[in-house]
Amino acid sequence: TQAKSELKAWLSWATRCRLAPFKKLARTLKQRLDGVVRGMLDNRSNAYVEAMNGLLQQAKRAARGFRTARNFIAIAYLRMSKLKHLPSNPLERAVPKSNVLIHRCL
Structure with a gap:
């Protein structure tokens, strides 16, 4: 080619x-x-890998003060998975956006 x-x-x-x-x-x-x-x-880019690295660096900064590597790994998985059902405030209850499921969760 x-x-x-x-x-x-x-x-x-x-x-x-x-x-x-x-x-x-x-x-x-x-x-x-x-x-x-x-x-x-194939017109590939490393943008996806760089984005994941950025999220991992954010998780690393957020995990400072945790005592174990296990806690860091847990924070990294939470940050990188982009879960939508978790509350932004950790003291709030996690409630699904669909009204159909609310009676089961509360």
Whole structure:
């Protein structure tokens, strides 16, 4: 494909470049060439992974003061799952939005 041939041309230039970071990047990309080309052709983005990382960092900040890693993991799961039925205030009761189910929950 055109993407693969153009990437190979750039890798050829980068391996001959005098800058060590470019050489290192070229070696890494050569090792993962098929995956990189597939990602380019599929128009994939790492936005989803970055969003999850942001939520995880929020959970980490919120979990400060908890004593165990287990508590941090619980906070991370709660933050990342985006549950809609939980109250915003932890002292409120969790009530479903549907009026049909209210008599069962209270």
